[in-house]
Every structure is written in structure tokens, then in C-alpha cells.
Amino acid sequence: MAAGAESAQIIAQLRLAYPGFTLDVDLRLPGRGVTALFGPSGCGKTSCLRAIAGLVRAQPGRVLVNGDIWQDDALRIWRATHQRGLGYVFQEASLFEHLSVRGNIAYGLRRTAPARRRVALEQAVELLGIGPLMERRPQALSGGERQRVALARALATSPRLLLMDEPLAALDAPRKAELLPYLERLQRGLDIPVLYVSHALDEVARLAGHLVLLQAGRVLAQGRTEELLVRLDLPLAHGDAAATVIEGRVLRHDAQDHIATVAFAGGQLLLVSPAARAAGAPIRLRVQARDVSLALAAARESSILNILPATVVALAQDSPGQHMVALDVGPTRLLARVTQRSAQALALAPGQSVFAQIKGIAVID
């Protein structure tokens, strides 16, 4: 591959051998946006981050971040962690307890030479909404607030790459919900690539444009999140959490009954939206497979707002008694989970025309 193409990518060719476990991956990731490393416990997600950070040495290994060589055994290049210009945020925020929030963030800033600073203190504080917390000590912060401060401190070092290892895992559901919008803002507001380790599919679908699926130290698949989520040959498209992400634009918002009409590549969707939405605004939606049912004729009198003509692409066994069906709604792939009995009663088969009845749609952002 040409050096030019490699200069806008994150490349991590890593081999690590522990007793009973070998990590062997060749990652080619976009040089911007959020990439999630996803997979079951023990599949090697944290080991990848640690090898990219230089906390452990992959042998052999090659790590390139947007043209910077962090490790290249063939060229005998090895940069120590502190020379890599990376930010690392863990499950539990490790803040300096004797310093105020301001002191913690200023510490990150001081570690960065002025010429290399790409993130101003004010910008990190603003993006993470921690202005009101600046004079507090870490002991006086909630778990979610601590994580926001840890993130701001990492950002203040203007990293070339931000590594996040399950940053939401130690938080309860309300705190998680509180922090997620900040992570989304970071993704949009800063040009720092992020590698994000998670085993929560809903988080990944929400935050990551790109996805690496790991299994037992190997890459099972890597690619655009939307595409991987709907591949029936991958575990992501099975089980309760299976879902489709749809990108669209708001066409109009009906203030009377709080319904937004969204145009997407396969047609239009209606969704309840208490907040007014500006026409033309981009919107990302998540449709869970369990919220999509199928019919051979369009129900005329139904409480379901979204009934779309679709074509069955493929079927696969899901859990016992359940089938996962991949559908095309125009160029948009959708998943529907139906019982095996229904699949047989409707004689579902690839190529068949059906109507997808969508019972629930969540707005991602």
C-alpha cells in the first residue's frame, strides 16, 4: 500500500503471546472518527490497546498512526508510551485526588509543548461541560463527572490518538446516559481519532462509525458499523440487541402530535419526537430487530405508523424458535426477528416481497 494511503490511517499489526492466549491482528482503521473494538470478555480488546499504547510490546508489531511510526520492527523503531502522544481513559478515572479539577486538567496541558497544542483548555472544558466543576476536588465528584474530567485531562494533552477502555462500564445506567452525549460531542467537535473498547452493542452502534469484531485474539470482521451490524454471518446480528442504524434527514416536524418525518435511503419513517426538529437536520436512528415484524400484505388499519415494502435477502436461525431476517428496504438493510413458526407460516424466502412493520425507533443523535 502507498505511503500516502497509510498516512491517513491507523495501522496496527500486532502479535502477542500469553500462556493459553495469542493475539494476532492486522487492523487497518480510518485515521479519524471513533472505531470500536468489540467482542466477548477475554477476546483481546484491552491487549490491543495496550500494545498500541506501547505498554506491552507486540512481537512482531507495527503501529502507525496517521503517518507517525510508533513501532516498526523492520525499521527498528520503537517509541516509548510517553513519546507516542496518546490519551488513555480507563474504566475508572484515576485523577490526582490532591488537585482540583482545574489542576488535573492543567496537568495534562502542561505535558504538551505549546506548539503541539491542538485542544485549548477552554475547548475541553466546554465540550465536556465541566465549567461549574473546576474548583472541586475529585472526591466531591460523581462517577460520571470524574470520567468527564479524566477525558478532559486526556484531551488537554492534544493526543494524536485517544484510547478509551470501557469508559462507561463502571457507571450505572443513568450516569451512562448522561455521559454518552458528551462522547458524541467529542466525536463531532474534535479531530482526534478514538479507539473505543466496549462489549455493549448499543454503545458501539451509537458512537462508532467503524468497528473491529474480535474473537479469541483474531479479527472476525472489520468495517463500517452499519454494515457489520446487519451481517447474518456475524454474532452482532443475533440476539436481543441486534439492531440496524439508519441515517436520514428530518423532512418536517408536526408540533401538533409531536411526529417527525424522516427521509432515508429506503423511504420515509415517522417517529415520535417531543422536541421540535429542524427540517433538513441530519438524524441517526436505531431500529431493533425485535421491534420489526413482517406481513405479506400492508395492514390498512393498524396502530403501527411505519409499514415499509421490503424484500427478504436472507434468513438465519437466531435463538431456538426465532429467526433473524435480513431485508432490503430500497438500498437500506434492515433486520427483523420473527418466530420460526411465523417464518414457516409466511413461507419466508430470499427474494420474497414483504412489508416490514416497525414498532419502535430510537433516535441516536
Ligand SMILES: Nc1ncnc2c1ncn2[C@@H]1O[C@H](COP(=O)(O)OP(=O)(O)OP(=O)(O)O)[C@@H](O)[C@H]1O
Ligand atoms: N499480562 C498478561 N499475562 C498473561 N495473560 C494475559 C495478560 N494480559 C492479558 N492476558 C490474557 O489475554 C487474554 C485477553 O485479555 P484482554 O484483557 O485483552 O481481553 P479483553 O477482550 O479486553 O477482555 P475484557 O472484556 O474481559 O476486559 C485473556 O485470556 C487474558 O487472561
